[in-house]
Amino acid sequence: ARLGLSFVPTLYDDALAEVYQTEARARGFEGAACLMPSGPGLVLVSRDPDALWDEIGEHLLYDARLYAAWQHADQRSSWHVDAATIGDLRAGGQHAILTPGECVDLVRETGAAVLHPLVAGIDPAIGWETLELVVDEVMPALAG
Template sequence: MEFWLRYDLRSPEFAAPVSALAQTAIEQAEWADTRGFAAVQLSEHHGSADNYNPSPLLLGAAIAARTKNMRLAPVVIVPLQDPVRLAEDVCVLDQLSMGRVELTAALGYVPSEFEMFGVSMKDRGARTDRALQVLRAAFDGRPFDFDGRQGTISPRAHSEAGPPLFVGGSVPAAARRAGKYGDGFYPMTGSEGMIGEYERACADHGRPVGPIITAPPPNYIHVSRDPERDWERIAPYVMHESNSYAQLAKELGQQTPYAEVETVDDLRKLGTYLVLTPEECIDYLRPHRDKHHMVFAMLTGGLDPDLSWESLELLAAEVVPVLQADAEPGASS
Protein backbone atom coordinates (compact mmCIF):
# COMPACT_ATOMS: atom_id res chain seq x y z
CA MET A 1 0.00 0.00 0.00
CA GLU A 2 1.18 3.49 -0.88
CA PHE A 3 0.36 6.58 1.14
CA TRP A 4 -0.97 9.56 -0.79
CA LEU A 5 -1.92 13.09 0.14
CA ARG A 6 -4.86 14.84 -1.52
CA TYR A 7 -5.80 18.50 -1.86
CA ASP A 8 -8.80 20.27 -3.37
CA LEU A 9 -8.44 23.66 -1.60
CA ARG A 10 -12.10 23.94 -0.60
CA SER A 11 -12.41 27.15 1.40
CA PRO A 12 -15.93 27.75 2.75
CA GLU A 13 -16.67 31.09 4.40
CA PHE A 14 -15.75 29.92 7.90
CA ALA A 15 -12.40 28.40 6.85
CA ALA A 16 -8.98 29.84 6.11
CA PRO A 17 -8.64 31.70 2.77
CA VAL A 18 -7.58 29.86 -0.36
CA SER A 19 -4.11 31.43 -0.26
CA ALA A 20 -3.45 30.06 3.24
CA LEU A 21 -4.73 26.61 2.33
CA ALA A 22 -2.67 26.57 -0.87
CA GLN A 23 0.49 27.47 1.02
CA THR A 24 -0.27 24.77 3.57
CA ALA A 25 -0.74 22.20 0.81
CA ILE A 26 2.59 23.13 -0.77
CA GLU A 27 4.42 23.12 2.57
CA GLN A 28 2.90 19.79 3.61
CA ALA A 29 3.83 18.18 0.31
CA GLU A 30 7.41 19.41 0.69
CA TRP A 31 7.54 18.11 4.27
CA ALA A 32 6.00 14.74 3.35
CA ASP A 33 8.29 14.30 0.35
CA THR A 34 10.98 12.59 2.44
CA ARG A 35 8.67 10.89 4.94
CA GLY A 36 7.29 7.91 3.08
CA PHE A 37 4.49 9.45 1.03
CA ALA A 38 4.38 8.32 -2.58
CA ALA A 39 2.10 10.80 -4.35
CA VAL A 40 -0.08 13.85 -4.03
CA GLN A 41 -3.49 13.79 -5.71
CA LEU A 42 -4.98 17.08 -6.93
CA SER A 43 -8.68 17.34 -7.76
CA GLU A 44 -10.70 19.67 -10.01
CA HIS A 45 -14.12 21.32 -10.00
CA HIS A 46 -15.34 24.62 -11.39
CA GLY A 47 -17.56 27.44 -10.16
CA SER A 48 -17.90 26.00 -6.66
CA ALA A 49 -19.26 28.31 -3.97
CA ASP A 50 -16.54 27.07 -1.60
CA ASN A 51 -13.64 27.77 -3.99
CA TYR A 52 -12.87 24.13 -4.91
CA ASN A 53 -9.64 24.23 -6.92
CA PRO A 54 -10.24 24.52 -10.69
CA SER A 55 -6.55 24.24 -11.65
CA PRO A 56 -4.87 21.01 -10.47
CA LEU A 57 -2.05 21.38 -13.00
CA LEU A 58 -1.13 24.84 -11.67
CA LEU A 59 -1.14 23.60 -8.09
CA GLY A 60 0.90 20.63 -9.29
CA ALA A 61 3.52 22.97 -10.75
CA ALA A 62 3.88 24.75 -7.41
CA ILE A 63 4.27 21.45 -5.59
CA ALA A 64 6.71 20.16 -8.22
CA ALA A 65 9.00 23.10 -7.49
CA ARG A 66 9.18 22.17 -3.79
CA THR A 67 9.46 18.38 -4.00
CA LYS A 68 11.80 15.81 -5.52
CA ASN A 69 10.27 12.39 -4.92
CA MET A 70 6.49 12.34 -4.68
CA ARG A 71 4.51 11.69 -7.84
CA LEU A 72 2.02 14.35 -8.92
CA ALA A 73 -1.41 12.85 -9.61
CA PRO A 74 -3.78 15.48 -11.01
CA VAL A 75 -7.33 14.37 -11.80
CA VAL A 76 -8.43 16.45 -14.78
CA ILE A 77 -11.92 16.82 -16.26
CA VAL A 78 -10.71 16.34 -19.81
CA PRO A 79 -13.85 17.17 -21.88
CA LEU A 80 -13.72 20.72 -20.50
CA GLN A 81 -10.20 21.25 -21.84
CA ASP A 82 -8.81 22.01 -25.26
CA PRO A 83 -7.00 18.70 -25.85
CA VAL A 84 -3.93 20.25 -27.47
CA ARG A 85 -3.40 22.78 -24.68
CA LEU A 86 -4.04 20.09 -22.07
CA ALA A 87 -1.38 17.84 -23.62
CA GLU A 88 1.09 20.74 -23.70
CA ASP A 89 0.46 21.64 -20.06
CA VAL A 90 0.80 18.04 -18.88
CA CYS A 91 4.06 17.60 -20.79
CA VAL A 92 5.48 20.83 -19.34
CA LEU A 93 4.47 19.76 -15.83
CA ASP A 94 6.24 16.45 -16.44
CA GLN A 95 9.35 18.39 -17.47
CA LEU A 96 9.16 20.64 -14.40
CA SER A 97 8.85 17.63 -12.11
CA MET A 98 11.51 15.55 -13.89
CA GLY A 99 9.03 12.86 -14.88
CA ARG A 100 6.83 12.59 -11.81
CA VAL A 101 3.38 13.19 -13.35
CA GLU A 102 0.69 10.51 -13.20
CA LEU A 103 -2.45 11.80 -14.93
CA THR A 104 -6.02 10.64 -14.37
CA ALA A 105 -8.53 11.63 -17.04
CA ALA A 106 -12.04 12.13 -15.66
CA LEU A 107 -15.27 12.59 -17.60
CA GLY A 108 -16.95 15.11 -15.29
CA TYR A 109 -20.51 14.96 -14.04
CA VAL A 110 -21.65 18.44 -12.91
CA PRO A 111 -23.91 20.14 -15.52
CA SER A 112 -23.11 23.68 -14.35
CA GLU A 113 -19.41 23.13 -15.04
CA PHE A 114 -20.13 22.16 -18.64
CA GLU A 115 -22.38 25.22 -19.00
CA MET A 116 -19.51 27.44 -17.79
CA PHE A 117 -17.30 26.13 -20.58
CA GLY A 118 -20.00 26.11 -23.25
CA VAL A 119 -19.75 22.34 -23.59
CA SER A 120 -22.75 20.07 -23.94
CA MET A 121 -22.77 17.11 -21.59
CA LYS A 122 -24.04 15.08 -24.54
CA ASP A 123 -20.65 15.62 -26.17
CA ARG A 124 -18.50 14.76 -23.17
CA GLY A 125 -17.85 11.18 -24.28
CA ALA A 126 -16.68 12.21 -27.74
CA ARG A 127 -14.64 15.08 -26.32
CA THR A 128 -13.02 12.73 -23.82
CA ASP A 129 -12.08 10.34 -26.62
CA ARG A 130 -10.47 13.17 -28.61
CA ALA A 131 -8.53 14.37 -25.59
CA LEU A 132 -7.29 10.86 -24.85
CA GLN A 133 -6.22 10.43 -28.48
CA VAL A 134 -4.17 13.64 -28.33
CA LEU A 135 -2.67 12.78 -24.94
CA ARG A 136 -1.75 9.31 -26.14
CA ALA A 137 -0.12 10.72 -29.27
CA ALA A 138 1.77 13.32 -27.23
CA PHE A 139 3.06 10.76 -24.76
CA ASP A 140 4.05 8.38 -27.58
CA GLY A 141 5.81 11.17 -29.50
CA ARG A 142 3.44 10.95 -32.47
CA PRO A 143 1.65 13.75 -34.37
CA PHE A 144 -2.02 14.21 -33.55
CA ASP A 145 -4.76 14.53 -36.15
CA PHE A 146 -8.40 15.23 -35.30
CA ASP A 147 -11.16 17.49 -36.61
CA GLY A 148 -8.80 18.98 -39.18
CA ARG A 149 -6.24 19.90 -36.51
CA GLN A 150 -2.76 18.49 -36.93
CA GLY A 151 0.54 18.93 -35.18
CA THR A 152 3.04 17.54 -32.71
CA ILE A 153 3.14 18.39 -29.02
CA SER A 154 6.44 20.04 -28.09
CA PRO A 155 8.26 19.71 -25.80
CA ARG A 156 7.61 16.07 -25.15
CA ALA A 157 7.16 14.85 -21.63
CA HIS A 158 10.31 14.21 -19.59
CA SER A 159 9.37 10.54 -19.18
CA GLU A 160 10.39 8.58 -22.27
CA ALA A 161 7.01 6.85 -22.50
CA GLY A 162 5.12 9.87 -21.22
CA PRO A 163 3.32 10.17 -17.89
CA PRO A 164 1.23 7.14 -16.90
CA LEU A 165 -2.30 7.86 -18.15
CA PHE A 166 -5.16 6.54 -16.05
CA VAL A 167 -8.80 6.78 -17.01
CA GLY A 168 -11.19 7.25 -14.12
CA GLY A 169 -14.88 6.48 -13.97
CA SER A 170 -17.64 4.25 -12.70
CA VAL A 171 -19.38 3.14 -15.91
CA PRO A 172 -18.44 0.54 -18.55
CA ALA A 173 -17.50 3.22 -21.08
CA ALA A 174 -14.78 4.49 -18.73
CA ALA A 175 -13.36 0.99 -18.38
CA ARG A 176 -13.35 0.58 -22.15
CA ARG A 177 -11.57 3.90 -22.62
CA ALA A 178 -8.97 2.86 -20.07
CA GLY A 179 -8.35 -0.34 -22.01
CA LYS A 180 -8.05 1.50 -25.32
CA TYR A 181 -6.01 4.56 -24.35
CA GLY A 182 -4.81 4.24 -20.79
CA ASP A 183 -1.90 2.77 -18.90
CA GLY A 184 -4.24 1.89 -16.04
CA PHE A 185 -7.75 2.22 -14.66
CA TYR A 186 -9.08 4.21 -11.71
CA PRO A 187 -12.55 2.84 -10.90
CA MET A 188 -14.40 5.29 -8.70
CA THR A 189 -16.48 4.49 -5.61
CA GLY A 190 -18.71 1.45 -6.02
CA SER A 191 -17.37 0.50 -9.46
CA GLU A 192 -15.13 -2.48 -8.71
CA GLY A 193 -17.26 -4.54 -11.11
CA MET A 194 -15.77 -2.53 -13.95
CA ILE A 195 -12.40 -4.22 -13.56
CA GLY A 196 -13.44 -7.16 -15.73
CA GLU A 197 -14.69 -4.74 -18.38
CA TYR A 198 -11.32 -3.00 -18.32
CA GLU A 199 -9.41 -6.26 -18.68
CA ARG A 200 -11.54 -7.28 -21.67
CA ALA A 201 -10.97 -3.89 -23.30
CA CYS A 202 -7.21 -4.26 -22.88
CA ALA A 203 -7.37 -7.63 -24.62
CA ASP A 204 -9.52 -6.21 -27.43
CA HIS A 205 -6.95 -3.48 -28.13
CA GLY A 206 -3.83 -5.59 -27.61
CA ARG A 207 -2.71 -3.58 -24.60
CA PRO A 208 -1.37 -5.01 -21.35
CA VAL A 209 -3.54 -4.76 -18.27
CA GLY A 210 -2.14 -1.87 -16.28
CA PRO A 211 -2.38 -0.95 -12.62
CA ILE A 212 -5.88 -0.71 -11.22
CA ILE A 213 -6.00 1.99 -8.59
CA THR A 214 -8.18 0.87 -5.71
CA ALA A 215 -8.28 2.40 -2.27
CA PRO A 216 -10.05 1.23 0.88
CA PRO A 217 -12.89 3.17 2.45
CA PRO A 218 -13.52 5.49 4.22
CA ASN A 219 -13.10 8.79 2.42
CA TYR A 220 -11.29 10.54 5.27
CA ILE A 221 -9.13 9.57 8.26
CA HIS A 222 -7.93 12.07 10.84
CA VAL A 223 -5.16 10.74 13.09
CA SER A 224 -5.36 12.07 16.64
CA ARG A 225 -4.06 11.56 20.17
CA ASP A 226 -7.56 12.38 21.43
CA PRO A 227 -10.30 11.32 18.98
CA GLU A 228 -13.18 12.42 21.22
CA ARG A 229 -11.79 15.94 21.35
CA ASP A 230 -10.94 16.09 17.68
CA TRP A 231 -14.33 14.91 16.42
CA GLU A 232 -15.65 18.24 17.69
CA ARG A 233 -12.73 20.19 16.21
CA ILE A 234 -12.97 18.78 12.69
CA ALA A 235 -16.78 18.54 12.57
CA PRO A 236 -17.56 21.85 10.81
CA TYR A 237 -15.15 21.07 8.00
CA VAL A 238 -16.08 17.47 7.31
CA MET A 239 -19.79 18.33 7.69
CA HIS A 240 -19.31 20.91 4.97
CA GLU A 241 -17.74 18.39 2.63
CA SER A 242 -20.31 15.68 3.31
CA ASN A 243 -23.24 18.06 2.95
CA SER A 244 -21.84 19.58 -0.25
CA TYR A 245 -21.39 16.22 -1.98
CA ALA A 246 -24.72 14.91 -0.67
CA GLN A 247 -26.64 17.94 -1.90
CA LEU A 248 -25.02 17.71 -5.33
CA ALA A 249 -25.80 14.00 -5.60
CA LYS A 250 -29.41 14.70 -4.65
CA GLU A 251 -29.71 17.36 -7.35
CA LEU A 252 -28.26 14.99 -9.94
CA GLY A 253 -30.15 11.91 -8.77
CA GLN A 254 -26.92 10.01 -8.12
CA GLN A 255 -25.85 7.61 -5.39
CA THR A 256 -23.12 8.73 -3.02
CA PRO A 257 -21.39 7.54 0.17
CA TYR A 258 -21.97 11.02 1.57
CA ALA A 259 -25.07 12.21 3.43
CA GLU A 260 -26.46 15.46 4.78
CA VAL A 261 -25.54 15.64 8.46
CA GLU A 262 -26.18 18.10 11.28
CA THR A 263 -24.35 16.70 14.31
CA VAL A 264 -21.14 14.96 15.25
CA ASP A 265 -23.16 11.84 16.04
CA ASP A 266 -24.54 11.90 12.49
CA LEU A 267 -20.99 12.10 11.16
CA ARG A 268 -19.77 9.21 13.28
CA LYS A 269 -22.66 6.98 12.24
CA LEU A 270 -22.07 7.75 8.58
CA GLY A 271 -18.77 5.85 8.54
CA THR A 272 -17.36 7.97 5.73
CA TYR A 273 -15.13 9.82 8.18
CA LEU A 274 -12.97 8.35 10.93
CA VAL A 275 -10.95 9.91 13.73
CA LEU A 276 -8.43 7.36 14.99
CA THR A 277 -5.42 7.13 17.25
CA PRO A 278 -2.21 6.06 15.51
CA GLU A 279 -2.67 2.52 16.86
CA GLU A 280 -6.28 2.38 15.69
CA CYS A 281 -5.26 3.67 12.26
CA ILE A 282 -2.65 0.93 11.91
CA ASP A 283 -5.18 -1.73 12.90
CA TYR A 284 -7.72 -0.30 10.47
CA LEU A 285 -5.35 -0.18 7.49
CA ARG A 286 -3.54 -3.49 7.97
CA PRO A 287 -6.34 -5.61 6.42
CA HIS A 288 -6.27 -3.32 3.37
CA ARG A 289 -2.58 -3.68 2.57
CA ASP A 290 -3.40 -5.30 -0.78
CA LYS A 291 -4.99 -2.06 -1.97
CA HIS A 292 -3.02 0.23 -4.27
CA HIS A 293 -2.97 3.20 -1.93
CA MET A 294 -4.64 5.10 0.89
CA VAL A 295 -5.41 8.76 0.36
CA PHE A 296 -5.25 11.24 3.22
CA ALA A 297 -7.08 14.47 2.41
CA MET A 298 -5.29 16.74 4.81
CA LEU A 299 -7.39 19.88 4.27
CA THR A 300 -10.85 18.37 3.88
CA GLY A 301 -13.54 21.02 3.84
CA GLY A 302 -10.93 23.72 4.45
CA LEU A 303 -9.71 22.07 7.66
CA ASP A 304 -7.79 24.42 9.93
CA PRO A 305 -4.10 24.11 8.93
CA ASP A 306 -2.98 23.63 12.55
CA LEU A 307 -5.34 20.64 12.95
CA SER A 308 -4.17 19.31 9.62
CA TRP A 309 -0.51 19.48 10.63
CA GLU A 310 -1.23 17.66 13.90
CA SER A 311 -2.76 14.76 11.99
CA LEU A 312 -0.09 14.66 9.28
CA GLU A 313 2.78 14.64 11.77
CA LEU A 314 1.24 11.74 13.72
CA LEU A 315 0.53 9.87 10.51
CA ALA A 316 4.10 10.28 9.26
CA ALA A 317 5.76 9.48 12.59
CA GLU A 318 3.65 6.63 13.95
CA VAL A 319 1.54 5.06 11.20
CA VAL A 320 3.40 5.11 7.89
CA PRO A 321 6.69 3.61 9.20
CA VAL A 322 4.88 0.71 10.89
CA LEU A 323 2.85 -0.24 7.82
CA GLN A 324 5.85 0.15 5.53
CA ALA A 325 7.86 -2.14 7.81
CA ASP A 326 5.01 -4.67 7.60
CA ALA A 327 5.43 -4.71 3.83
CA GLU A 328 9.14 -5.55 3.94
CA PRO A 329 10.10 -9.12 2.97
CA GLY A 330 10.01 -11.42 5.97
CA ALA A 331 7.95 -9.02 8.07
CA SER A 332 5.12 -10.42 10.17
CA SER A 333 2.21 -8.65 11.83
Protein backbone atom coordinates in the same frame (compact mmCIF):
# COMPACT_ATOMS: atom_id res chain seq x y z
CA ALA B 1 -7.75 2.94 -18.94
CA ARG B 2 -7.80 4.49 -22.43
CA LEU B 3 -5.70 7.36 -21.10
CA GLY B 4 -3.25 5.18 -19.16
CA LEU B 5 -4.56 6.33 -15.80
CA SER B 6 -5.42 4.43 -12.66
CA PHE B 7 -9.05 4.30 -11.61
CA VAL B 8 -10.63 5.08 -8.24
CA PRO B 9 -14.42 4.75 -8.54
CA THR B 10 -16.82 6.05 -5.91
CA LEU B 11 -18.57 2.71 -5.52
CA TYR B 12 -17.31 -0.84 -5.03
CA ASP B 13 -18.33 -2.76 -8.15
CA ASP B 14 -16.47 -5.90 -9.30
CA ALA B 15 -18.02 -5.69 -12.78
CA LEU B 16 -16.75 -2.14 -13.20
CA ALA B 17 -13.28 -3.18 -12.08
CA GLU B 18 -13.25 -6.00 -14.64
CA VAL B 19 -14.27 -3.63 -17.46
CA TYR B 20 -11.45 -1.28 -16.46
CA GLN B 21 -8.84 -4.06 -16.21
CA THR B 22 -9.92 -5.58 -19.55
CA GLU B 23 -9.61 -2.21 -21.27
CA ALA B 24 -6.23 -1.55 -19.64
CA ARG B 25 -4.87 -4.91 -20.82
CA ALA B 26 -6.24 -4.33 -24.34
CA ARG B 27 -4.36 -1.03 -24.49
CA GLY B 28 -1.13 -2.44 -23.08
CA PHE B 29 -1.42 -0.40 -19.89
CA GLU B 30 0.69 -2.47 -17.50
CA GLY B 31 0.41 -1.78 -13.79
CA ALA B 32 -3.11 -0.39 -14.10
CA ALA B 33 -4.50 0.18 -10.62
CA CYS B 34 -8.20 -0.01 -9.92
CA LEU B 35 -8.65 0.93 -6.27
CA MET B 36 -12.13 0.09 -5.06
CA PRO B 37 -13.41 1.90 -1.97
CA SER B 38 -13.08 -0.40 1.01
CA GLY B 39 -13.13 1.79 4.10
CA PRO B 40 -13.81 5.37 5.14
CA GLY B 41 -13.66 7.86 2.30
CA LEU B 42 -11.75 10.30 4.47
CA VAL B 43 -9.27 9.61 7.25
CA LEU B 44 -7.52 11.97 9.63
CA VAL B 45 -5.15 10.74 12.34
CA SER B 46 -5.03 12.14 15.86
CA ARG B 47 -3.85 11.04 19.28
CA ASP B 48 -7.21 12.35 20.59
CA PRO B 49 -9.95 11.72 18.00
CA ASP B 50 -12.73 13.01 20.28
CA ALA B 51 -10.98 16.36 20.74
CA LEU B 52 -10.35 16.66 17.00
CA TRP B 53 -14.00 15.88 16.25
CA ASP B 54 -14.94 18.69 18.65
CA GLU B 55 -12.53 21.04 16.89
CA ILE B 56 -13.28 20.29 13.23
CA GLY B 57 -16.58 18.40 13.25
CA GLU B 58 -18.44 21.32 11.65
CA HIS B 59 -15.92 21.33 8.79
CA LEU B 60 -16.44 17.62 8.22
CA LEU B 61 -20.22 17.99 8.35
CA TYR B 62 -19.98 20.78 5.76
CA ASP B 63 -17.91 18.47 3.54
CA ALA B 64 -20.48 15.67 3.81
CA ARG B 65 -23.42 17.97 3.15
CA LEU B 66 -21.69 19.54 0.15
CA TYR B 67 -21.07 16.14 -1.46
CA ALA B 68 -24.64 15.04 -0.72
CA ALA B 69 -26.08 18.23 -2.24
CA TRP B 70 -24.71 17.66 -5.73
CA GLN B 71 -25.42 13.96 -5.99
CA HIS B 72 -28.49 12.91 -7.96
CA ALA B 73 -31.17 10.89 -6.20
CA ASP B 74 -30.42 7.83 -8.35
CA GLN B 75 -26.63 8.14 -8.07
CA ARG B 76 -24.85 5.25 -6.36
CA SER B 77 -21.82 6.34 -4.38
CA SER B 78 -20.03 5.24 -1.25
CA TRP B 79 -19.45 8.95 -0.60
CA HIS B 80 -23.13 9.75 -0.05
CA VAL B 81 -23.76 10.43 3.63
CA ASP B 82 -27.10 11.60 5.03
CA ALA B 83 -25.89 13.42 8.12
CA ALA B 84 -27.81 16.19 9.84
CA THR B 85 -25.47 16.37 12.82
CA ILE B 86 -21.85 15.72 13.67
CA GLY B 87 -23.05 12.69 15.65
CA ASP B 88 -24.75 11.31 12.54
CA LEU B 89 -21.55 11.84 10.58
CA ARG B 90 -19.41 10.06 13.17
CA ALA B 91 -21.84 7.15 13.34
CA GLY B 92 -21.84 6.76 9.55
CA GLY B 93 -18.11 6.02 9.46
CA GLN B 94 -17.43 7.63 6.08
CA HIS B 95 -15.44 10.43 7.72
CA ALA B 96 -13.08 8.90 10.27
CA ILE B 97 -10.70 10.40 12.79
CA LEU B 98 -8.51 7.57 14.01
CA THR B 99 -5.65 7.10 16.42
CA PRO B 100 -2.38 6.05 14.79
CA GLY B 101 -3.02 2.46 15.94
CA GLU B 102 -6.54 2.46 14.51
CA CYS B 103 -5.18 3.77 11.22
CA VAL B 104 -2.62 0.95 11.12
CA ASP B 105 -5.44 -1.55 11.71
CA LEU B 106 -7.54 0.04 8.96
CA VAL B 107 -4.74 -0.17 6.40
CA ARG B 108 -4.00 -3.77 7.32
CA GLU B 109 -7.69 -4.64 7.00
CA THR B 110 -8.61 -2.69 3.85
CA GLY B 111 -5.29 -2.02 2.14
CA ALA B 112 -5.54 1.76 2.25
CA ALA B 113 -6.45 4.91 4.14
CA VAL B 114 -7.69 7.90 2.15
CA LEU B 115 -6.01 10.91 3.75
CA HIS B 116 -7.55 14.33 3.23
CA PRO B 117 -5.57 16.66 5.52
CA LEU B 118 -7.09 19.92 4.25
CA VAL B 119 -10.71 18.80 4.09
CA ALA B 120 -13.28 21.61 4.00
CA GLY B 121 -10.83 24.34 4.91
CA ILE B 122 -9.51 23.05 8.22
CA ASP B 123 -6.51 24.82 9.66
CA PRO B 124 -3.42 23.65 7.72
CA ALA B 125 -1.62 23.16 11.05
CA ILE B 126 -4.16 20.47 11.94
CA GLY B 127 -3.74 18.81 8.56
CA TRP B 128 0.02 18.90 8.94
CA GLU B 129 -0.20 17.32 12.40
CA THR B 130 -2.30 14.45 11.03
CA LEU B 131 0.24 13.85 8.27
CA GLU B 132 3.12 13.89 10.73
CA LEU B 133 1.40 11.18 12.77
CA VAL B 134 1.00 9.09 9.63
CA VAL B 135 4.69 9.51 8.76
CA ASP B 136 6.03 9.10 12.29
CA GLU B 137 3.76 6.34 13.62
CA VAL B 138 1.52 4.74 11.01
CA MET B 139 4.01 4.14 8.21
CA PRO B 140 6.74 2.69 10.45
CA ALA B 141 4.22 0.31 12.04
CA LEU B 142 3.11 -0.86 8.60
CA ALA B 143 6.69 -1.29 7.41
CA GLY B 144 7.70 -3.38 10.41
